[in-house]
Amino acid sequence: MERRTILKLVAAGVVPGSTGLVQIACQPEGQGLEFLSAGQYALLDALTEIILPADDRSPGASAAGVARYIDIVAADGTQAERDRWLAGMEAVDAGARERFGSAFADCDAGQKDEIVSRMAANEDHPSSQLDHFFRLIKRATIDGYYTSQVGIEFELGYKGNTAVDEFPGCTHHGHGEPAASADA
Amino acid sequence: MKQDNFDVIIVGSGPGGGIATYALATAGLKVALVEAGPRVSSGVDFNGHHWPYEYRDRRAPNFWRDNFLRGHFTPVGDRPGHGQIRALGGRSICWAGHSLRFGPKDFESWPLPYEEVAPYYSRAERLMGVYGYKDGLSNLPDGEFLKPVPMRCGEERLRLGVERLRERGAKMAFVAQRKAMLTRPPDRPQWKHRQKCHYCGHCSGCAVDAKYTSANTPIPLAEETGNLTIFAECMATRVRVSSEGAAAAGIEYRGPDGEPRHLDAKAVVLACSAVETARLLLISDVANSSGQVGRNLTSHFGVTVRGFFPQVIGRDASNDDGTGYYHSLLTGLYWDDPHPDFEGTYQVQCGAGVTSHRMAIRHAPGYGSALKRSLRERNVGNAGMNMQGTTLISSNKFVDLDPDRRDAFGMPLPRVHLHYDDSDVAMAQDMVQKCEEIIRAGEGEVLSTPGTVGVEDLVIDLNHWVGTTRMGTDPRSSVVDPGGRSHDLPNLFVTDASVFPAYPEKNPTLTNIALSWRTADGIAERFRRNELV
Numbered sequence: 001m002e003r004r005t006i007l008k009l010v011a012a013g014v015v016p017g018s019t020g021l022v023q024i025a026c027q028p029e030g031q032g033l034e035f036l037s038a039g040q041y042a043l044l045d046a047l048t049e050i051i052l053p054a055d056d057r058s059p060g061a062s063a064a065g066v067a068r069y070i071d072i073v074a075a076d077g078t079q080a081e082r083d084r085w086l087a088g089m090e091a092v093d094a095g096a097r098e099r100f101g102s103a104f105a106d107c108d109a110g111q112k113d114e115i116v117s118r119m120a121a122n123e124d125h126p127s128s129q130l131d132h133f134f135r136l137i138k139r140a141t142i143d144g145y146y147t148s149q150v151g152i153e154f155e156l157g158y159k160g161n162t163a164v165d166e167f168p169g170c171t172h173h174g175h176g177e178p179a180a181s182a183d184a
Numbered sequence: 185m186k187q188d189n190f191d192v193i194i195v196g197s198g199p200g201g202g203i204a205t206y207a208l209a210t211a212g213l214k215v216a217l218v219e220a221g222p223r224v225s226s227g228v229d230f231n232g233h234h235w236p237y238e239y240r241d242r243r244a245p246n247f248w249r250d251n252f253l254r255g256h257f258t259p260v261g262d263r264p265g266h267g268q269i270r271a272l273g274g275r276s277i278c279w280a281g282h283s284l285r286f287g288p289k290d291f292e293s294w295p296l297p298y299e300e301v302a303p304y305y306s307r308a309e310r311l312m313g314v315y316g317y318k319d320g321l322s323n324l325p326d327g328e329f330l331k332p333v334p335m336r337c338g339e340e341r342l343r344l345g346v347e348r349l350r351e352r353g354a355k356m357a358f359v360a361q362r363k364a365m366l367t368r369p370p371d372r373p374q375w376k377h378r379q380k381c382h383y384c385g386h387c388s389g390c391a392v393d394a395k396y397t398s399a400n401t402p403i404p405l406a407e408e409t410g411n412l413t414i415f416a417e418c419m420a421t422r423v424r425v426s427s428e429g430a431a432a433a434g435i436e437y438r439g440p441d442g443e444p445r446h447l448d449a450k451a452v453v454l455a456c457s458a459v460e461t462a463r464l465l466l467i468s469d470v471a472n473s474s475g476q477v478g479r480n481l482t483s484h485f486g487v488t489v490r491g492f493f494p495q496v497i498g499r500d501a502s503n504d505d506g507t508g509y510y511h512s513l514l515t516g517l518y519w520d521d522p523h524p525d526f527e528g529t530y531q532v533q534c535g536a537g538v539t540s541h542r543m544a545i546r547h548a549p550g551y552g553s554a555l556k557r558s559l560r561e562r563n564v565g566n567a568g569m570n571m572q573g574t575t576l577i578s579s580n581k582f583v584d585l586d587p588d589r590r591d592a593f594g595m596p597l598p599r600v601h602l603h604y605d606d607s608d609v610a611m612a613q614d615m616v617q618k619c620e621e622i623i624r625a626g627e628g629e630v631l632s633t634p635g636t637v638g639v640e641d642l643v644i645d646l647n648h649w650v651g652t653t654r655m656g657t658d659p660r661s662s663v664v665d666p667g668g669r670s671h672d673l674p675n676l677f678v679t680d681a682s683v684f685p686a687y688p689e690k691n692p693t694l695t696n697i698a699l700s701w702r703t704a705d706g707i708a709e710r711f712r713r714n715e716l717v
Binding site for chain 2: 055076120162170
């Protein structure tokens with residue numbers, strides 16, 4: 001992460017300057033929700049962070065505020081869409097209780113990952129309710145993360161959306177013409 | 185509202201109406217320009233440089249998406265759409281700027297040859313400011329170009345793929361796009377209301393008027409002549425004819441207060457779009473002795489194939505914005521040798537890279553850090569290929585009036601009938617195979633493809649409808665003559681793309697503007713000869 005970028009985010013209140021750990025600084029966790037309960041928010045926050053986690057390149061879904069994004073799109077959506085979220089979250093907790101004897105929030109990291117791993121196993125051919133819920137939450141996580149400042153600026157490293165004097169296009173010899181050795 | 189004695193009424197201020205307004209006002213004629221929508225201001229009504237996270241639902245404003253009239257037509261059949269923007273400038277405000285001349289072969293099925301239109305293409309390009317490379321292609325003539333804008337990395341891979349297929353005998357070409365955007369300072373008088381492009385990619389509503397629109401070039405220039413009166417927020421509801429029925433007398437319209445009014449003039453020009461011009465003529469029951477008004481409807485349609493090029497993922501992808509996603513074009517297909525399974529031709533608009541508006545690739549398998557990595561790589565290394573083919577002109581595609589639905593003024597809404605023909609599906613299937621071949625020849629992976637194409641995969645271009653007032657020399661089979669004049673009413677003209685009698689794969693707007701300018705010159709000449717009184 002470039003120092004210049006970090007300073008910009010510090011100024012924007014996204015990154016606390018002292019540690020470099022990224023958090024949503026603007027809104028205390030679970031406050032001001034429009035649709036989710038605090039518990040549901042915590043569940044989605046944990047699930048989305050497993051889907052798009054923090055790593056050495058960039059912060060994850062939690063820092064990007066994805067659970068709050070889901071709260072807003074669900075609040076603005078239809079009743080049927082809200083019902084799908086509610087049923088999906090209940091199914092995750094029910095599955096966790098059945099397998100590990102506690103709600104998802106009370107599972108340890110390994111157990112949480114195992115739950116998500118099973119949800120993701122049938123991604124291409126979903127049949128169970130949890131299979132379908134995985135597709136729903138994954139799509140929302142991707143949409144929320146890559147429209148956030150964290151996703152656009154840190155993860156993608158995107159610096160456009162601004163005025164430049166010229167557009168250089170591809171300047172890499174080898175993209176349009178293979179190197180002589182590659183052509184042999 | 186003072187009702188002057190107008191020489192000409194022009195209904196509609198999009199690409200065709202805007203240029204006709206300019207040509208006629210600068211010829212010294214008194215022009216009334218009637219536009220259903222309000223005046224809008226670049227930089228006020230549409231701004232660039234938004235970030236999605238500045239908005240509650242992560243949807244940054246988009247002039248097109250937020251303003252086109254939804255539900256203003258009745259769709260019949262295979263998911264037709266109809267985009268209508270009501271604003272001074274019409275859809276020129278949000279067009280993508282693609283400016284491709286139709287070629288000599290394309291005009292073979294028109295009642296006028298390429299050479300007849302070529303001088304107007306040149307005039308149009310000089311007025312608009314069109315950038316491009318001179319590619320020397322037989323049926324995509326070069327124009328009078330400003331400094332071009334190059335392709336991105338993924339597009340270079342597609343070009344490489346095309347070059348390799350050409351070495352094996354394939355007939356196709358891969359070139360950079362040509363667009364009506366100023367790539368130099370606005371140092372010519374016709375560009376005085378515009379600025380140089382700064383490559384932010386927010387072209388659907390250019391906040392600095394680097395992109396040509398009717399609202400930033402022909403209309404303000406026409407206003408400066410003192411010959412133009414603009415009737416904004418005025419909806420034309422009928423073409424009026426003289427008491428003998430032999431000529432157009434003017435129009436009826438509803439003003440901003442909703443009250444019915446009328447305007448008189450010596451000539452009436454319609455430029456409301458292929459759907460709305462047909463609708464107005466059908467409602468008025470004029471200019472239709474041929475029965476062809478609303479018929480011969482065609483548009484562009486297509487499917488999208490995406491490729492992924494691992495060779496380019498290590499590049500700096502910090503700013504791929506440019507002049508919007510499509511910087512390149514696959515063209516030259518079937519110009520000389522028609523395909524046995526379908527009629528007509530297609531082109532493929534190509535783009536690549538990361539955009540600020542919405543990630544091009546929003547899916548990759550799995551979850552976790554591996555998912556982040558593959559989404560990043562797929563977006564950095566993607567290339568999208570969007571087919572633009574012409575739907576077969578047939579009895580399955582037409583515009584008529586809905587007997588049941590009416591608008592706020594009590595006028596019947598248009599119905600748009602679209603039923604794809606077998607030829608259309610076969611064309612899309614060929615395009616999918618070609619694109620997959622090109623991606624692989626460029627050493628890429630096919631990331632997404634419709635595979636086997638069905639009607640349900642086809643997407644209509646809701647902005648490219650043409651044909652509903654087709655031009656021709658025979659009054660029995662066409663609505664207007666090659667000069668854009670009604671065969672039935674000698675002072676009624678059409679200057680939008682609904683006059684196109686045949687439609688190549690190329691984007692319509694530049695030809696619409698060139699042809700409208702030619703028709704307007706013809707109108708001015710008729711005034712000089714006192715034929716319009």
